[in-house]
Amino acid sequence: MAWDLGVVEMLLEASEYVREILGALAVGEVISVDDSSTKFHVPEDHKQTLVTVSVFSRYMPLLGMRYNNVKDCTQQRNPAGMVYSESPVLFSILEDMLVIVKKDMIDTDILPAMPQIVPKLESGIKVAELGCATGVIINKLASRFKNSTFIGSDVASKPLEEARADANSRGIQNITYSIDNIENISETYNESFDWILTRFVIHDLAYPQQALNQIYRCLKPGGIFSMIDIGIEGGIIGNIANGISMFYYSASTFLCIPESFRQPDSAALGATWGAPLAREMVAKAGFTIINEFASRTDEMEIHFVCQK
Ligand SMILES: C[S@@+](CC[C@H](N)C(=O)[O-])C[C@H]1O[C@@H](n2cnc3c(N)ncnc32)[C@H](O)[C@@H]1O
Secondary structure, three states, X not given: OOOOHHHHHHHOOOOHHHHHHHHHHHHOOOOEEOOOOOOEEOOHHHHHHHHHHHHHOOHHHHHHHHHHHHHHHHOOOOOOOOOHHHOOHHHHHHHXXXXXXXXXXXXXXXXXXXXXHHHHHHHOOEEEEEXXXXXXXXXXXXXXXXXXXXXXEEOOHHHHHHHHHHHHHOOOOOEEEEEOOOOOOOHHHOOOEEEEEEXXXXXXXXXXXXXXXXXXXXXXXXXXXXXXXXXXXOOOHHHOOOHHHHHHHHHHHHHHHHHHOOOOOOOOOOOOOOHHHHHHHHHHHOOEEEEEEEOOOOOOEEEEEEEX
């Protein structure tokens, strides 16, 4: 759960623990303190940054918890991995990233990159999000575009249960969920979808090219694949001292590479696979990129709008 900044005031007199925490934040200039050292407040211009940091900071203990396992993985003769469902808290952090940090990426990052899809969604099309985790994006789309039908799928079952519970609690009826491996999509979905969406999934896969080929197969002719992914330009040398790249390289070591190493011959591209390789792989699957749209909240998060 992210920090609720309002709680700071409420806790002020609660305990010596709180006093020490407030002291740490005040001397670090994260919050302000009055001359008597008894009244603290969060400056207005710090609030958004603190909210963002409160979500990002949840990655630190998670990476620490995975440290020994990932270290073991690196020392095996055949590279080994550790899937996301071994750290279920990750799904809650990913959800907070979407809900608290990005807020509403449908209206800021997704639809503005492909406005031509909106009237089609309104009249009724078939949409799938693969690797949807707890369904933040696909549930919102389904609730908004009631004439369209949606499928949310993921290889992990636990987050899908949460997605389903959320849809049920909000009375969303035009969505179904399935536990599926994106690298091996059923033949029954051949040329089935008008729009397929993935966010932060392709670089995590054991066989990403195979997955892109399967997505191509499952789209109707002219259908759209929205590949939202990390699209770093310039490789290591082009990103020296870049804080966002540092985060992605670190998180990738503990999350994306182990996730990909489900098989010893996995691609293990990692989050830092780079925009040039992303473009090359979608082209190899047969797609034409008709737009590239950088996220409002993170210029390295790119929405590659790909047409079949
Ligand atoms: C980094 S998370 C992104 C989740 C969500 N799309 C988001 O934007 O927060 C990657 C997701 O892909 C799923 N995934 C990984 N490998 C998969 C596979 N082979 N088939 C389907 N889903 C997969 C994971 O379980 C996880 O939910």
